[in-house]
Amino acid sequence: MIPSGCVPSILVALADTDAPEYDATATATCLKEPNEIVMIHNSLLRDAIEKLRAEHPNVSIIYTDMFNHIMEMIKSPERFGFKRDVLTVCCGGPGRYHYNLSVVCGDEAATTCEDPSTRLFWDGVHLTEAAYHYIAEDWLNNIVGSVSARASS
Ligand SMILES: *[C@@H]1O[C@H](CO)[C@@H](O)[C@H](O)[C@H]1NC(C)=O
Numbered sequence: 222m223i224p225s226g227c228v229p230s231i232l233v234a235l236a237d238t239d240a241p242e243y244d245a246t247a248t249a250t251c252l253k254e255p256n257e258i259v260m261i262h263n264s265l266l267r268d269a270i271e272k273l274r275a276e277h278p279n280v281s282i283i284y285t286d287m288f289n290h291i292m293e294m295i296k297s298p299e300r301f302g303f304k305r306d307v308l309t310v311c312c313g314g315p316g317r318y319h320y321n322l323s324v325v326c327g328d329e330a331a332t333t334c335e336d337p338s339t340r341l342f343w344d345g346v347h348l349t350e351a352a353y354h355y356i357a358e359d360w361l362n363n364i365v366g367s368v369s370a371r372a373s374s
């Protein structure tokens with residue numbers, strides 16, 4: 222799972238609830254609790270995958286760490302060609318993070334940034350192609366690494 226506490230739609234939805242706790246990096250402020258829940262989920266998932274791998278030694282099971290990939294992009298957006306206000310979405314409406322529940326991406330009144338490759342989030346939920354590109358690259362490298370390790374063992 223991705224760091225839900227940094228997702229613009231969740232940040233906007235929970236902004237007005239009772240004193241949510243925040244966690245700030247140099248570039249962004251995320252919600253603490255959703256990210257902690259996701260970290261627990263991902264840790265249990267990794268344990269389950271280890272068990273599956275042990276049960277099926279001839280099967281390659283690849284885990285993609287979406288959480289840390291995205292956190293890395295949030296902490297160092299410039300390294301990926303993203304703007305410093307890294308949680309601002311490309312396609313949306315007026316308001317914080319350019320995310321507005323009454324003007325969502327796809328609505329006639331929605332506006333789109335000039336260069337989506339400078340943004341981490343496409344709309345309030347999905348990443349841009351640029352962001353998925355970096356994640357996919359790492360994922361594919363893992364697959365290639367795992368297959369060649371298998372071939373040479
Ligand atoms: C795994 O692969 C090896 C080599 O091809 C084979 O001998 C073995 O039976 C396989 N194990 C399982 C559980 O399929």
Ligand SMILES: *[C@@H]1O[C@H](CO)[C@@H](O)[C@H](O)[C@H]1NC(C)=O
Binds near residue numbers: 315323
């Ligand atoms: C969301 O968009 C509507 C319509 O443009 C606007 O009236 C409203 O003020 C916006 N909300 C925020 C928080 O900016």
